Amino acid sequence: MKINTRLFGEVDIEDEKILTFERGIIGFPDLKHFTMIYDEEKGSNAGIRYMQSVEEPTFAMPVMDPLVVKPDYDPEVNDELLSGLGNLTPDNILVLVTATIPHDLTKMSVNLQGPIVINVDERKAAQIIVDSSEYPIKFPIYDILKSRKDGE
16 A cells, blocks of 8 residues: 655555554544554664554654663553453564654653553554553653763
């Protein structure tokens, strides 16, 4: 399938690369199908990638692995919230968090309270709410990313 995206132009998406969010995502309940887009030269683990809507080509959310910026990220999640994702195992689960990338990059943050949980085998996903003040909605990441880059 080909879609025209605002950020990436025309993109060819294989059916097996489409993630399904049965309940949509927070704030956009009607958007249920997404694919991941990232810099292929750097690989899928290289920081920020984009969760691109298949239904709405102008909608793409920056996401990243929360362990890159918070290595001890391990929120407790009610199993009920994950019930629609099939059989989750340590080998097939992927957790991502949404990133906010404003014009002033020093104000970059991630939402640790609303992670996206993906069953990569079944391509099912859900965005959930973590009920813990330990994980803020706006966790600043600029200094963390800068120090990681400087250290490499």
